Amino acid sequence: MNPFTYTRAADPQQATQASAANASAKFLAGGTNLIDLMKMGVERPTQLVDVNRLPLAQVEELPNGGGIRIGALARNSDVAEHPLIVQRYPVLSQALLAGASPQLRNLATTGGNLLQRTRCYYFYDPAFPQCNKRQPGSGCGALDGFNRIHAILGQSEQCIATNPSDMNVALAALDAVVQVQGAKGTRSIAIADFHRLPGNTPNIDTNLQADELITAVDLPAIPFATRSHYLKVRDRASYAFALVSVAAALDVQNGKINAARVALGGVAHKPWRAQRAEAVLVGQAVGEKTFRAAAEAELAPAKGYKHNSFKIELAKRAIVRALSTVAATR
Amino acid sequence: MSSSGDELPDEERTLRSSIALDEILIFGSPETRRRFLKQVAGTSAVIAVGPRLGLFAQKISETAGASAPASTAKLPLQLKINGKDVAVEVDTRTTLLDLLREDLHLTGSKKGCDHGQCGACTVLVNGRRINSCLSLAIVHEGDEVTTIEGLANGEQLHPVQAAFVEHDGFQCGYCTPGQICSAVACIKEGHVKSDDEIREWMSGNLCRCGAYPNIVDAIKDAAAKSA
Numbered sequence: 001m002n003p004f005t006y007t008r009a010a011d012p013q014q015a016t017q018a019s020a021a022n023a024s025a026k027f028l029a030g031g032t033n034l035i036d037l038m039k040m041g042v043e044r045p046t047q048l049v050d051v052n053r054l055p056l057a058q059v060e061e062l063p064n065g066g067g068i069r070i071g072a073l074a075r076n077s078d079v080a081e082h083p084l085i086v087q088r089y090p091v092l093s094q095a096l097l098a099g100a101s102p103q104l105r106n107l108a109t110t111g112g113n114l115l116q117r118t119r120c121y122y123f124y125d126p127a128f129p130q131c132n133k134r135q136p137g138s139g140c141g142a143l144d145g146f147n148r149i150h151a152i153l154g155q156s157e158q159c160i161a162t163n164p165s166d167m168n169v170a171l172a173a174l175d176a177v178v179q180v181q182g183a184k185g186t187r188s189i190a191i192a193d194f195h196r197l198p199g200n201t202p203n204i205d206t207n208l209q210a211d212e213l214i215t216a217v218d219l220p221a222i223p224f225a226t227r228s229h230y231l232k233v234r235d236r237a238s239y240a241f242a243l244v245s246v247a248a249a250l251d252v253q254n255g256k257i258n259a260a261r262v263a264l265g266g267v268a269h270k271p272w273r274a275q276r277a278e279a280v281l282v283g284q285a286v287g288e289k290t291f292r293a294a295a296e297a298e299l300a301p302a303k304g305y306k307h308n309s310f311k312i313e314l315a316k317r318a319i320v321r322a323l324s325t326v327a328a329t330r
Numbered sequence: 331m332s333s334s335g336d337e338l339p340d341e342e343r344t345l346r347s348s349i350a351l352d353e354i355l356i357f358g359s360p361e362t363r364r365r366f367l368k369q370v371a372g373t374s375a376v377i378a379v380g381p382r383l384g385l386f387a388q389k390i391s392e393t394a395g396a397s398a399p400a401s402t403a404k405l406p407l408q409l410k411i412n413g414k415d416v417a418v419e420v421d422t423r424t425t426l427l428d429l430l431r432e433d434l435h436l437t438g439s440k441k442g443c444d445h446g447q448c449g450a451c452t453v454l455v456n457g458r459r460i461n462s463c464l465s466l467a468i469v470h471e472g473d474e475v476t477t478i479e480g481l482a483n484g485e486q487l488h489p490v491q492a493a494f495v496e497h498d499g500f501q502c503g504y505c506t507p508g509q510i511c512s513a514v515a516c517i518k519e520g521h522v523k524s525d526d527e528i529r530e531w532m533s534g535n536l537c538r539c540g541a542y543p544n545i546v547d548a549i550k551d552a553a554a555k556s557a
Contacts, residue, residue: 006405006422006468028469035425035464036445048422050469077458101534102519103512104446106458107465238533 001038008050012181012213018049020183020211027051027213029073030107032100033116041126042117042134056111056215059084067221069179072111072214076167077102079110089219091228091247095170098232101239111214114168114178114194117205118161118269119241121146132158133202148307149243152315153299154268159202160305162266163195164241169265170230172273173247174219182212195270202269224251224259227329231322232265233314242266244315246322250286257281257290262298262323267315274298277319286327288320295319409473411436412480420467427451427462430477438478438507442536449535452508453477459515461534478507481514490514493552494545501539509535513549522553 007025009015019025026034026045029052037043056071059082068084079085080096100108122128122141130139142150142160150160168191176191195206208214228249234240245265251258260281262274277294284290295316302312404419411434420429427444430436430453442450444463451463454476481488487495490513500506512535516522521531528546537545 001423004422006466008471028466031466031469032446032461032464035466039444048466052469101449101461102516102521102531103449103452103459103461103534104464107460238530 002041002044002046004045005047006050007047009054012051012054012056012215015049015051015054016181016183016211016213018047019213022047023210025049029109029112030075031112032104032108033112037117037124040124042124051213062218065221066218068219070110070217070219072109072179072216074110075106076100076108076110076113077105080105087226089170089174089222089225089228091173091225091230091249092167092170092219094230095166095232095245095247098230098242098245099166110167110217113165114171114214114217115206115208116163116165116168119164120150120161123161133161133198133205136201136203143305146307147305149241149266150305150308151268152302152304152308152311153264153272154197154270155303156198156200156202158200159198159269161198161202161269163205163268163270164266165271166230166232166242166245166265168195168271169245169263170247171217171219172263172271173228173249173261174222174225175261177218177220178208178214179216179218180208180212181215182209186215187212188218191271192273198269222249222261225249225261227252227326228261229322229325229329231318231325233318244311244318246315246318248319248322248326250281250323250326252286252327255286257284257286260294260323262294262319264298264315264319267302267311274319276300281323288324291320291323292316294323405468407468407471409470409475411475412477422466422468424467425463426453426455426460426465426467426470426475429467430462430475436477436479439511440504440507442505442508447536448505448508449512450505450508452511452535454511454515457515457518459512476511478511481510488514489555490517490548490552493548493555497544497548497551498541499545499548500537500541505535505537505539509537509545513545513552516549517553517556522549525550 007018024045025047028048028050034043054073056073058071059074059079060069062069070079076096080093086093120142122131123133128141130141132138132140140159147160151162171191178189178194180187193207196204230247232242232245234242242265244267247263249261260278262277264272264274277298280294280297281290299312299316304312404421407420408417418433427439427441430439439453439462440450442448446461446464451461452459453462455473481491490510494510512532516531522528525546528549
């Protein structure tokens with residue numbers, strides 16, 4: 001690991017000031033991804049600004065029925081088992097519990113999970129010379145390499161990496177809003193605008209500025225989210241990244257779908273909100289036929305590679321399964 | 331598969347459990363490990379729990395300033411490990427696992443993958459299980475750390491340690507300290523209502539020998555006894 005200086009921030013302002021003063025500084029929260037990437041030599045910050053002591057770990061109700069605010073430092077394990085989340089947003093609880101292991105979830109934070117970097121082998125190991133995300137202009141090793149875990153939607157010729165987070169998929173389905181604080185002040189970023197597609201700049205994962213600190217994630221009030229589900233399909237029963245995952249919620253009245261939320265994980269550079277599928281679902285009768293039509297519509301533009309074409313049909317079936325599970329939920 | 335030891339003659343049970351005890355103590359102090367390596371036959375073992383951390387800490391403080399190059403200036407760190415106050419100076423890059431193993435010579439916590447994928451480094455921090463390999467030591471100012479060396483009460487094994495011996499919850503033993511620390515937390519969290527739940531909530535601890543069925547049995551047994 002390269003040497004770095006260590007600064008323990010006492011308040012958010014101190015943290016953002018320290019970060020603004022050093023372009024190669026990084027915030028340190030749970031560290032489960034950052035420390036690993038530093039060991040690999042992928043991340044090489046010259047300064048770590050430890051934000052673990054900031055008072056940002058609460059999960060609380062927003063005033064006037066405005067939903068829930070999750071502090072950026074709320075640990076994944078605490079959010080997953082928080083009664084407000086379990087009762088109102090089961091999809092988020094399930095997504096968090098599907099991710100990593102209990103020990104990692106005890107460290108990993110809400111803000112850190114949002115910033116989790118891809119697990120593309122070519123990105124993660126600097127021994128591979130080609131990775132446009134790690135070294136812009138060097139090429140994409142995955143394009144013609146081992147691309148079983150890679151993207152099928154929204155990718156570019158520059159990068160076919162996927163966002164590895166489960167939490168992010170649930171947040172995308174729930175229209176979460178990311179609250180950030182920078183040296184110049186605070187702002188809110190809709191989850192749909194938080195992560196980026198790779199395009200020609202796969203080295204930039206999110207629209208967060210370098211000095212900006214995530215302070216909270218807000219979940220809007222969505223009464224029908226009590227009927228929601230997270231389905232994760234992976235190579236082993238637990239403790240593995242998703243090949244494909246689905247976050248789904250349905251508002252059903254008299255057998256008809258009033259509103260639907262569907263997001264996919266493991267298929268794109270960002271948590272993939274399945275708007276085509278949602279458009280097909282709304283107004284239709286609940287049932288496998290409707291669900292399959294929605295899945296077909298969403299995956300119509302999908303493009304597979306040598307080793308990951310199976311994901312296209314897998315994603316369709318996962319959508320049908322997840323929606324069927326939600327429909328069967330009381 | 332299961333070897334509760336019920337069918338064994340008393341003498342062999344004693345021998346087996348003393349071997350197992352030694353095996354568990356491979357993960358204890360270096361002296362115990364060396365003794366174990368010398369006497370594989372495994373006679374009764376003396377439990378050497380809780381090395382003199384203060385002394386280790388003092389040694390580190392004395393040598394740090396003289397030998398450390400300016401580029402890797404060390405920072406002071408105070409925390410509690412297995413009930414003892416420890417004051418050390420650490421390189422910012424030192425993980426909690428390396429602090430325990432390399433600086434404090436608490437080699438019970440194991441370095442398996444060093445990337446948060448195997449769970450061999452699992453320790454309890456303020457009562458919660460974490461992967462010590464992915465956590466920098468310096469962030470643990472003021473924290474209370476419990477390692478495998480801190481679970482037993484004198485010569486009396488922690489109930490989860492005893493259950494692992496009783497149910498033969500290991501083969502080579504390398505993952506065992508992490509498994510046991512993780513299991514202690516798993517039971518405390520209440521995630522032991524079924525075999526499936528235990529498997530899911532212990533999935534962060536890999537065992538390449540495949541002792542999983544016996545590990546599940548050990549955890550079930552320890553959970554039932556602590557209920």
